[in-house]
Amino acid sequence: MKLSVRLVALAAVLATAACAPQTSGDSSSGKDEKTGTLRVWLFREVNNAPKEKAVESVVAGFEKAHDGTEVTVEYIPVETRAERIKAAFNDPKSAPDLVEYGNTDTAGYVKDGGLADVTEEFGAWDEAKDTDPTARQSVTVDGRVYGAPYFVGVRALYYRTDVFDELGLEPPASQAELISTAREIRAARPDLYGIAVGGAYTYGAMPFLWAHGGELATGKGGSYASAIDTPAARKGIEAYTSLFGDDNCPAAKCAGMGGNDTVTAFASGKAAMAIAGDFSRAAVEAGTVKGDYAVVPLPGVKPGSVAPAFAGGNNLGVLKSTSHRTLAVDLMRRLASKEAQGELFDAMGFLPTFSDVRQRAAAEEPFLKPFVETLAADTKFVPASPAWAQIDASQVLPTMFQEVVSGKKDVGAAAGDAAKKMNEAFGSVG
């Protein structure tokens, strides 16, 4: 009796073990209907009403142009977007036709088989020629285009005008000056960080690396190799990590900080400078430093130059599983058009991805001048490889900075280990 029960159980386990785990098969629907309902997922911003209004006017125009179509827009929370979008890829039946997504996710989503290749449509779109090169790069994987840039976000140097006036300082014009100014402020005002920096603030650290001529990785078309341990990159890592210490931002506090923590430190009046984005303005305005700050581009190595910045931002993409491909592509083009991006800028202050529209926006809004200048100088993007998501999630770069900052490893050893981990990730997805 006992034996037979065991045998049955064993047989059952073996029988099911033989099957592969579940996959959802090829997700493209093969259909291209010209009427019906289009579902759109956009991110819910902190103050979402103006965005909804801007989107509504585009949607109204679309529904007018295409008889028998209806568009339902759902605003999904930013915190759970990764799960929502993964779930949409897994279950094409409940997936939307068009999504907004963070531009560092492009390569990963393409590998997941989630986004439709729209290279031909993008090429045939007359406005696309004015898309700035970095934004175009952020929708491109292996030379194919998988969406349209929606807006860009970029970081620059915020500084306290009251502190600088009091100490008779000028905004720094080079990275050497930035470091010496930060230390000078800390020495004169020990209650302040000269510049708030964070060991986990990857996108605040990258400009230092890039300014010294370093790169995250080199290569194209899926096969990348880490360049984080090249001499140039190491110089950048040294420059950034030299800002951690009792003479600027004590390692015990700053090693664990991320981007938001540094913005919070600046907004609450604990730092004289911080690297923050055009999108951080609301957070800073809500703090105690309101009215006492200004922004300049983050300086590069040579006096008067601008450090290359990371071009963040969001894209719009058509899902591979859509059964309304032509309609979805048209709606994407309308939402990402010059006119719609201009309206989105007026509503939300998000920087347009077209160079000419952006220039016009900067002329209207002086606050944006340093950000637009930064974008015009030079911007960089993360490697267009699905491995980037893995490198980001495994905190390879924060670990490297924190190892240096806390004195666990020197720059060479930490960068070497990080390069090894990055190459493993690049290799495993290749």
Place this chain on the structure above:
Amino acid sequence: MRGRPAPRVAAPPRTPRPPRGRGRTRGAGLTPWLYLAPALVVLGGLLAYPVQQLGVISLFRYTQAQVSGGEPATFQGLGNYRELLADEQFRQVLLTTVLFAAACVVSTLAVGCALAVLLTRVSAVPRLALMLAGLGAWATPAVTGSTVWLLLFDADFGPVNRILGLGDHSWTYGRYSAFLLVLLEVVWCSFPFVMITVYAGIRAVPAEVLEAAALDGASQWRVWRSVLAPMLRPILVVVTVQSVIWDFKVFTQIYVMTGGGGIAGQNLVLNVYAYQKAFASSQYGLGAAIGVVMLLVLLAVTLVYLRLLRRQGEEL
């Protein structure tokens, strides 16, 4: 006790009872299974099936691309396990987790048992106060508890630093000080379970036994060591096994209090590491392999523990 033969075996029925003979053995074979069937079906669906799926997934190259159909799932045998064992960080994290969980279990049991004994020795009002404090800690969600502890020990605004006069000392910067902080929180939120359970056990011990020990002049420690602990053994076994399982799987406290694994990953434990691998970077196959390893470690620890107790002559 072991050498004494069981009375049933020693005294077989002298007069045979023909009507029950064969029928009884067959019934004894089937009836328990019939009674067990509903529970087994539920357990099979909720436990065996997921565990089996975990095992299957751990043998495949299974990432988001495979789940959503971008690439086919490829069988790679023990490839995920090989990758894990070759990963130096995994070995370090495994060792850290075992040591940290052991420290948490020992501290939780010590605090819980000591307070349980204290509960039996104090009058009604302080007992009620202690009970309420314990229940409050128990009922606090782990995320809330961790956040509050973090605020208490905050470098700039925390009352602990102010009271101890530590200036702006950061508790989460050093590896051991961060682990200590997390350990305190884990003990704080899991001692009430031990305390209440052991307290209930002590209450069930006949008063005469304790009285007799007291008359013999036994000290408090001696009473615990020679009277209460042996009598409470089944309860202590349960709370120990529970604590081992909980503390080995600790996630929330580390994730919240050390910001997802501490400076340069110095405070990573297995569950947070598995989360990084499985969900944050969508390597479900590798994450499943970590899950299987955790399952095996926990099973091994629990079985060895129960085995040791058996050796000492206790039936559970």
